[in-house]
Amino acid sequence: MILAPSWLVAVAVLTALSVPAARALTGLEGSAVWVVALAFVVLLFASVFLHEVAHGLVARARGQQPHEFVLTLWGGHTAFGGAAPTPATNAIVAIVGPAVNLLLGALFWGALALDVVPRGTVLWALLWSGAVTNGFVGVFNLLPGLPLDGGRVLEAAVWAATKSRYTGTVAAGWVGRVVAAGVVVWALLGPLSGGASSVVDVMWAVLIGVFLWSGASAAIRSARSQRNVEGVTLDSVGHRAVTVGHGDSLAHAGAVAAAAGVQDVVLLSPDGRPAAYVDRAAAASVPAQVAGSTPVTAVSVPLPVGATVDGTLVGHALLNDLARATRLSPVVVALVDGRVAGLVRASDVIAAIRA
Template sequence: MSSPRPPRPSGWVLGHVAGAPVVLAPSWLLAAVVLTLVFAPSVQTWTGGGGALPYVVALVFVVLLFASVLVHELAHGLVAKARGQQPHAFVLTLWGGHTTFGGAAATPGTSALVAVVGPVANLVLAGGFMLVADHAVPDGTLLQTVLWAGAVANGFVGLFNLVPGLPLDGGRILEAAVWAATRDRHRGSVVAGWTGRVVAVGVVLVVLVRPWLAGVTPDLVSVAWAALIGAFLWSGASAAVRAGRTGRVVDSLTLQSIGRPAVVVGAQASLAQARETAAAAHTADVVVLAPDGRPAAYVDTEAAARVPADLAGTTTVLAVSTPLPVGAVVDGSLTGDALLRALSAASAHGPVVAAVVDGRVVALVRTRDVVAALRG
């Protein structure tokens, strides 16, 4: 499974491929132990042996399985890089693995191609294991059993990942198809996310309902695995739905939608003059300019409201103002994601940012207003 998540995860770096680290997350160790314990009884049944052998064989199979997952993720990353999308990290985790990128795919075709090569890689591995098991090793041997298990595991991983619902690769393909048809990437995310929610519920229902229909009570291990996988899929699908909705909001961001119009006064102005200027412009926000024309402060409306009218003429505007740090300025002509990135950088200096268009302060943008807009 792949997703555009820039932060580099923690873990052990095994090497680098396509300019990105291959990271073994600490949670992988837990997965390796649990899967080894789960598979060991089956290996003991196959081999008829006891002692440590079933656990050694089970561990070999688990390592083989995770190697197949790594091939899956490397396929994502290598094709992505060939299409101009730089992979950020290849990560093996408790849930298998994922590939992170420094940015999203530029076109629906690239997104679909990057998504489909992972499952295809697993299906190719499944075919390879089958061929070797059939033609290169003696029948009935332990090695043949392990190879057949690898073929089945890769076949399952490849086919399951093609199910059309995020966060699975098939969901990414569905997202790309909707994006191409509607020219709306975010609608694709929402549709594929909702489909992923259906898949998550379906996985749980299949594990629970099928045994009951056959008159058998589902075993506890199967129920636990179904619940974990269903929860993982539901979480990823829900995140995709939220990301799609948020992305649509981000695309529509403008200064008019998140900023509050402001007027400017000099540092020597009185509060009465600031009030008159703001009233004439039908706004409440006032920015105080430094002698060099830089926005230096903004009037705290609550503090200004506490000053009686008879004292406003003798109260300097700076007495009721909050400083604007250097850098707390944004280009008000920006829109969408460019505006959001600029606001993110400027808001590092403070929760209020002055918006400037053609060298003139036109509005104030507050972090809380931006957050409220992103939440819909």
């Protein structure tokens, strides 16, 4: 479990906000009421932690690997090693978190209903706090919009119906934006309609709305990047190239490239390995009248051994191969059936994913 620095801010703010409720429920004053308020907050985050652990345990049972449980200013989240492989797993992992909170809320409420704990005592106040906060966390997280768990369920439903994870994420992200806007509107309309909401309540609700909007927008951007990743091919990120010998002239290399209608040229070593590529800017700076006597190696950039990728790969597989190769050189050669098919520049790959 990781406690983000913002978690301490949340503890301090929520403790201060809980003091009036703790005072009303227990009648305590002074430092005692602050201790009870802090206990409310600790109980809340303990429930959030159990919420995240439930996500992790069910995800592991469904084949996902949870990496960490993080408590933050806005509650918590579970980081996984990869995305859910199926809509069913996505929905089941998402819904189990709120289900745990609703179960805890019911247990706390059941303990209150037994009426064996005297009203107004600290224990009674803690039971009341556990029932209310778990009920709120469970219901709120079931709202159908990302980044909430209910948004993951909606995402899974649309994904299953359309057979497109991208469509599911974008749809749930836009609903999440609607939910975020609704929270802000609700917060602002309360005081305007004569409600009893305090300034702090309004500010807190607006902050939650902003957080939800940010999370929904991030989900939409991530889905678009993911779609771009899945569509990565040699044709989308690379440029066709021709090959020339290590001892050829720049003029010969230019003629071969022009005949093929391409701009990139790869030099082959005597053993047939891609050994270098022509720097376009350097080649363009050579006067035409001396290109025939200029060795192509004079305007070429050496390629280290291993700076090649399999040009038949697509999507994540191609990106993984590119990640390996571009650690050696920012420009790599794509091979198809052992023959040079093109050049791929790391900058073009990044631009394609962001497009």
